[in-house]
Amino acid sequence: MPAHLLCCIAPLFRDAILSENVLKDRRLHPRKDPCTTVISFSHFLPRQELLPEKRLLYFPPIAKAVGSRHLGERIRALAPDLHIFGHTHYGWSTQLDGTRYLQACVAYPRERSDRPFSIYCRGEAGAASAPPLLVYSHPGRNFPAYEGFWSKYYEEHPRRPQDLQWIYRPPRNQASVTAAVRRFVGGQRGLVTDEGISALL
Structure with missing residues (x-):
């Protein structure tokens, strides 16, 4: 792994240990050291904005079990260049508060058959990109651009929490x-x- 690339797994629960040195050592903080690239990972979602509205979900109750505030706080404290997450089986690519968020899910066979357009992210050429995806290129510190069905929608339209x-x-x-x-x-x-x-x- 290149010396300037740091990867870490962000836990969901308070008793799990995320490398505290990553959070405390200012030299490794991406906002303090422009030469360090930080990529973090979690299974669950660190932000509500990474999920379609409840009214648009196949299974609305999943909105109650997709992440936690604590996980979100950990990711905000880490402030990675890229955070990769999963769990919800929706392809997602967006940028919030200076951090890129990406989900490139495999999903279940039936989901891939029923709604592939909302599972796979699309590359710069517009074609669906099945996992695994290239998320970081060391030369030039390049993050390939992808587009998710719902994340693209929310870049152009506001959420409607009053619509149930x-x-x-x-x-x-x-x-x-x-x-x-x-x-x-x-x-x-x-x-x-x-x-x-x-x-x-």
């Missing part, structure tokens, strides 16, 4: 709703709303 209408509710057919979501977002029709999805069903 679940778009996959019965008796709607899940496959039909998924196809409508893809057409809605892919066609740049604006905010995904229950009314907008209904018009495409």
Whole structure:
């Protein structure tokens, strides 16, 4: 591993030990030492912004078990150049408060069949990029650019926490709703709303 590249795993629970030296040693802090690249990893999400709104999820209860405030605090304290996470099976690529966040999930076979567009990130050429993905190139300290279906959507549209209408509710057919979501977002029709999805069903 190059001397200027530091990788660490961020724990979810308070009794787990993240290398405290990484947090305390100012020489290793990426905001203090521009020659050090820090990439951190966690299974769970450190921020709520890395998940689609509850009304847009296949399984809304998952929003209750995707991460923790403590994990978010650890990542903010570390301030990595890149944080890689998983758990939710949504391809994601965004930048928040100076840190890049990336999820390049494998997901379950049925998910890959039912909604590949929201699982795989797309590369600069626009083609879907199945894992494993190149996340860092040592020469030039380069982070390849990727685009996720929902993360791209949220770069262009605000969240609507006041909207609680679940778009996959019965008796709607899940496959039909998924196809409508893809057409809605892919066609740049604006905010995904229950009314907008209904018009495409």
